[in-house]
Amino acid sequence: MMGKIAIAIDGPAAAGKSTIAKLVAQHLNYVYIDTGAMYRSLTYKVLQEQIEFNDDQKILSLLMELDITLNQNFEVYINNVNVTNEIRNNDVTNHVSQIASIAAVRNEMVKRQQQLAANRGVVMDGRDIGTRVIPDAEVKIFLVASVEERAIRRHDENLKKGIPSDLEQLKIEIENRDRMDSERESSPLKKADDAIEIDTTSLSIEDVLQEILSIVSQEV
Numbered sequence: 001m002m003g004k005i006a007i008a009i010d011g012p013a014a015a016g017k018s019t020i021a022k023l024v025a026q027h028l029n030y031v032y033i034d035t036g037a038m039y040r041s042l043t044y045k046v047l048q049e050q051i052e053f054n055d056d057q058k059i060l061s062l063l064m065e066l067d068i069t070l071n072q073n074f075e076v077y078i079n080n081v082n083v084t085n086e087i088r089n090n091d092v093t094n095h096v097s098q099i100a101s102i103a104a105v106r107n108e109m110v111k112r113q114q115q116l117a118a119n120r121g122v123v124m125d126g127r128d129i130g131t132r133v134i135p136d137a138e139v140k141i142f143l144v145a146s147v148e149e150r151a152i153r154r155h156d157e158n159l160k161k162g163i164p165s166d167l168e169q170l171k172i173e174i175e176n177r178d179r180m181d182s183e184r185e186s187s188p189l190k191k192a193d194d195a196i197e198i199d200t201t202s203l204s205i206e207d208v209l210q211e212i213l214s215i216v217s218q219e220v
């Protein structure tokens with residue numbers, strides 16, 4: 001039997017990446033790393049400190065002062081302050097792709113993510129994990145679903161959490177974010193050539209989990 005591997009899960013917004021990545025990690029007793037939470041954390045601080053979005057230099061300096069920690073209870077800490085809920089707010093969601101398009105920010109984030117993945121035994125989700133962060137990951141998954149289905153899933157999630165939600169607005173926001181993430185120059189959202197694409201539009205969470213576990217079982 002082989003040792004522990006790295007599993008990269010990429011795809012557009014609300015395709016189910018984090019849900020599936022957490023379950024896969026739990027099943028294999030691996031560490032789950034949510035790279036979106038890292039970009040969200042920086043965006044949250046940029047908004048809080050009212051830094052201009054085009055001030056790349058200031059944004060990078062801010063990042064260098066931030067210790068962003070992801071623990072295994074899926075909590076996110078910035079310099080020891082719990083920001084798990086704050087980084088999911090609408091304001092952050094609608095500005096994160098702008099911050100994530102700054103090449104110098106990405107270089108630093110990728111460096112941190114590569115350190116986290118150095119010992120394998122990780123499931124990492126994001127946009128550029130299979131293409132840039134862990135290009136030699138043993139398993140690469142690219143999760144997709146129709147934009148309608150993805151908007152409905154986020155909408156239901158919001159309603160369950162008691163957060164006001166407008167389905168049409170959500171769809172527009174998801175489309176905008178996907179466009180920005182796909183069109184940026186620095187490591188855009190893109191399926192790696194050797195990634196396995198799974199369209200989850202009509203699959204249950206359990207279906208997707210089983211499919212990925214079966215792919216993984218051929219590697220370990």
Ligand SMILES: Nc1ncnc2c1ncn2[C@@H]1O[C@H](COP(=O)(O)OP(=O)(O)O)[C@@H](O)[C@H]1O
Pocket residue numbers: 011012013014015016017018019020153154157200203204205206208
């Ligand atoms: N295959 C699926 N079928 C139905 N709902 C799903 C499926 N996968 C994920 N979801 C739900 O869709 C929402 C978005 O999933 P999430 O994991 O947050 O996506 P991502 O990390 O790609 O943004 C969540 O509420 C999740 O429970």
Ligand SMILES: Nc1ccn([C@@H]2O[C@H](COP(=O)(O)OP(=O)(O)O)[C@@H](O)[C@H]2O)c(=O)n1
Pocket residue numbers: 012013014015018035036037039040096097098100125126127128129177181
């Ligand atoms: N590896 C990554 C992960 C996220 N991101 C950025 O961070 C944003 C938020 O990522 P996320 O995974 O938390 O987003 P959701 O799809 O869960 O809403 C994305 O829209 C990207 O702009 C990125 O550029 N690269």
